[in-house]
Amino acid sequence: MRMRCKAYRVQKACRVIGLFVALYLVSFSLYSQLQNKEFERKNFKSDIKGYNDALEAIKKGDNFYNRGEHYYRYAIPYYLNAEKFNPDNALLNYKIGKCMIFSLYKNKAAPYLEQAIQLDSKVDAEAHYYLARAHHLNMNWDKAKEEYTTYLQTLAPDKTIQIANVRKKIEECDNGKQLRQSPVRVFIDNIGAPINNQYPEYHPLINSTESEIIYTSRATVISKKVKLEPKDGEGCEDLFVSYYKNGAWGNAVNLGSPVNTKLDDATAGLSPDGQTLYIYRTNGNGDIYQSHFTDSNWTKPKRMNRDINSVGKESSITVSADGKTYYFVSDRPGGYGKGDIYVTTNDGKNWSVPKNLGPVINTQYDEEGVFLAPDGRTLYFSSTGHNTMGGYDIFKSVYDSGHWSAPENLGYPINTPGDDVFFTMPADKKHAYYSSDRAGGKGDMDIYMITFLGPEKPVIVSRSPNMFSGITSNITDVLTSEAVLIESNKSLLRGVVVDSATHTPLLASIEIVDDKKNKVVADLKTDSLSGQYMISLPSGVNYGLSVKAANHLFYSANIDLTDSSHYHEIVKNVALQPLEVGSHIALRNIFFDFNKSTLRKESTPELQEIIDLLKKYPTVTVEIAGYTDNKGTDKYNLNLSTARAKSVVTYLQAHGIAAKRLVSKGYGSDNPIASNSTDEGRQLNRRTEFKITGK
Secondary structure, three states, X not given: OHHHHHHHHXXXXXXXXXXXXXXXXXXXXXXXXXXXXXXXXXXXXXXXXHHHHHHHHHHHHHHHHOXXXXXXXXXXXXXXXXXXXXXXXXHHHHHHHXXXXXXXXXXXXXXXXXXXXXXXXXXXXXXXXHHHHHHHHOOOHHHHHHHHHHHHOOOOOOOHHHXXXXXXXXXXXXXXXXXXXXXXXXXXXXXXXXXXXXXXXXXXXXXXXXXXXXXXXXXXXXXXXXXXXXXXXOOOOEEEEEEEEXXXXXXXXXXXXXXXXXXXXXXXXXXXXXXXXXXXXXXXXXXXXXXXXXXXXXXXXXXXXXXXXOOOOEEEEEEOOOOOEEEXXXXXXXXXXXXXXXXXXXXXXXXXXXXXXXXXXOOOXXXXXXXXXXXXXXXXXXXXXXOOOOXXXXXEEEEEOOEEOOOEEXXXXXXXXXXXXXXXXXXOXXXXXXXEOOOOOOOOOEEEEEXXXXXXXXXXXXXXXXXXXXXXXXXXXXXXXXXXXXXXXXXXXXXXXXXXXXXXXXXXEEEEEEOOOOEEEEEEEOOOOOOEEEEEEEOOOEEEEEEEOXXXXXXXXXXXXXXXXXXXXXXXXXXXXXXXXXXXXXXXXXXXXXXXXXXXXXXXXXXXXXXXXXXXXOOOEEEEEEEOOOOOOHHHHHHHHHHHHHHHHHHHHHOOOOXXXXXXXXXXXXXXXXXXXXXXXXXXXXXXXXXXXEO
């Protein structure tokens, strides 16, 4: 029995020894396969030409590598040529992987970095950091955290900045893992050629009708042959424009002089009416300039006032619909981090001293790409702080009751572990555009379009045989929009302004007033080429609309959204009458007390429009005419309409318009412009008109 036990122990020991020998042979084999092979002539005696060619390729790659991360992508093809000759060099694999992190090939970086570390665990002090970055950018959250932790253990206690940076990266991985588990319902589409190409394209600006995009590119920097020599590196930024026609973006055109110069010129912002372009220029640390679109051209950009521009760098700006509030990014002294968001307002006379939006919005890190949504209360911006999943993420904050809400990450797949920045949207808010260096792009940074799908609709089971049938009716001016919006309590007002005689599109000024508050809520211009305009307005408000163009009578209308709590699309096309004898307009925003001739205070903006017009054209004489519906006696209606017309004339005289230029007349229920058989028709017939009688 003991002999059998002894034999068993010997047999077991032999098996253990055999296992160790086998493991040793395997590890020796792997070691021999992954042994670092230096670029030394003695290692390549059989192929000296290949060796010399590889050295030359490394030299060319190093010319880019040594110039910094913006040039790394140009080094990759040279390094790859050398790697084909010698795939077992730790330093070369490290450089390839590191360069790929800053290129379109982020998803291919990790294997090279892993190979480098296996060939030489001490290839570079930051090898594990860049391997972590490679996993991070590819959303391999757990592997990234593992490598960040390994790198963290190599840092000395006094490396406080590096330690804080790595710990933040670990937090970003946790944020990313959480955000990716609950993706938002959107489509993300690269807008493609001819806008995006192998060069960087970023900071898109979209006009309100989504028919024009202005953006920044470095496409003129590198020659068309792309020889990838050091002289071809990063150069100056230029502004480009493309127009959307026939279902596609047209060829991109350099805006040229005077917008672009020999220095860096980049997009910084666009006014809501699309008629003022804000430009970033490298003047000192970087300032914002503005250019206006007149006579089909952009004017020479002028530097904005010194309150907005400072000794620091001002890089992006956004404007409220009424033009009285600017939000902009600056790294001036006194902020919370690198770039902070500031606000300045105009009281009608002066701009206020810019105010930092504070620690709810701004962080110790970097904020960039500020954009105020058409609703006037939602602020979008990018940040490397808050709960970013890496690089710049896009956030939104809503202003309510005097405070900005805590910024909300727009989520995955809008945001990625890379840079997602410069968010903008047209007035209808069905789409948004932004810049991203995500994998799968065409260049360093590309421009992408977001399509918002809205909340997922519940499945409704119906047994009705008519579930696909419907009833249609003709609805004037108001159209129902698809429910794909971020906010639903806004309405879209859009249209075209033309000359009533020639139907030529006009460059017109549009003012929208909250009638109850007697406050201008939006001041915009039409597109000078198409005459189009578009703006988003909060529902639940009664608005006055005023449209003006040179040498034309103004137009007024009432947009009543007081009973609306959901989204509408309101089409208001306007034909302005030329300033000629006989031209007349209905003054839709002149209001009187019920059955009286007393002007209500809501009439003040419209009356001021008349005063401004008559002062601008001092030889014009006019008739103010009053009309009623057919309710009541003819005598009563005639007296009421006459009294109301006189009230308007009296007001105009009291505000500096000579009596000899004014005539008032009441017409009672004569000359109806609609049927008196409906409430809507009678409302249209109760009106005040303005008619030119002489010039």
